[in-house]
Amino acid sequence: MASINLNSEIVFASSDSMVSHLISRYIKEGKLRKIAPRIYTTNMVDSDENIVRRNVISILEWRFPGFVISHRSAKEMKTTQNGEIFITGTYNRRSDSIPGIVVNVMAGPQPDKKDLPFGRIFVSGEYRWMLENMQSARKTGESSKVLPVAEIEKRLEGVMLAGGESAMNDYRDSLRETAERLGMQAEFEKLNKLISALLSICRLICFSLFN
Numbered sequence: 001m002a003s004i005n006l007n008s009e010i011v012f013a014s015s016d017s018m019v020s021h022l023i024s025r026y027i028k029e030g031k032l033r034k035i036a037p038r039i040y041t042t043n044m045v046d047s048d049e050n051i052v053r054r055n056v057i058s059i060l061e062w063r064f065p066g067f068v069i070s071h072r073s074a075k076e077m078k079t080t081q082n083g084e085i086f087i088t089g090t091y092n093r094r095s096d097s098i099p100g101i102v103v104n105v106m107a108g109p110q111p112d113k114k115d116l117p118f119g120r121i122f123v124s125g126e127y128r129w130m131l132e133n134m135q136s137a138r139k140t141g142e143s144s145k146v147l148p149v150a151e152i153e154k155r156l157e158g159v160m161l162a163g164g165e166s167a168m169n170d171y172r173d174s175l176r177e178t179a180e181r182l183g184m185q186a187e188f189e190k191l192n193k194l195i196s197a198l199l200s201i202c203r204l205i206c207f208s209l210f211n
Helices: 017-028 048-054 056-063 071-076 126-132 149-182 185-210
Strands: 010-012 033-036 039-041 084-089 093-095 102-107 116-118 121-123
Touching: 010 056, 033 048, 039 048, 048 056, 056 084, 056 121, 071 084, 071 126, 126 149, 126 185, 149 185
Parallel strands: 084 102
Antiparallel strands: 010 039, 033 039, 093 102, 116 121
8 A cells, every 4th residue: 555654854756656646635735745846845844955955865866776976975975055966877967956956967987896875876985986086177166076185185194194104005005996997097196196295294204203
C-alpha cells in the first residue's frame, strides 16, 4: 500500500499512481505544498530556499543518482553562500530550476573506488577532491568550483603536522595513484609542487632549529 512520510520535510514525486494520488490529496488538505518540479514539502512556514538548502544532499541523491558530489562541494558538503553546488556526472549542465540552489553538473570521471557512497549518490574521496580543486576555473569566489589554494595548503599542512615527512610522502603517493586512475595527472603535478614547497620549508626550519 502506498504511503507518504509526513514527518519528512521533503517529499518526492513518484511514478507510482497511488503516491501521486496521495500527494494531490495532501496538497488539497494543506499538508503538502510544491516547492520545485516534482518536489514537495510538509513545511508550511519556512521559505522554499531555506528548505531546499537544508535538504540539498537528499535532493541531489534523488535527482542525480550515480553522480558524484565533487570539487569544493565534496569538502564543504553544503552549498556556497550564494547557493552553488558542484557535482560530476556524464554531461555538462547548469540547473537553477530548484529554488535556493544552482546545481552545476560537470562531465568527468565516474565514481572511483575511493569515493564515498551516500545513498544513491557518491561523494569524492579526499584524494579525488584535492585533485579536483587543482583544476582551472573560469569563475572566482563563491561561484567557483574550486576552493582557494590556501584551503588546499591548509589541508597539506595538517597532514605534515600530524605525521611529518613520512605521512606527507604517503599522502603524495595516494594522490598520485588516484590521479593515474582518474586521468588527473596535470592536477597532481600542481599538488606535487605545493607538497614539494611545503617539505622544503619544513626541512629548512628543522635545519635552523638543530644547527
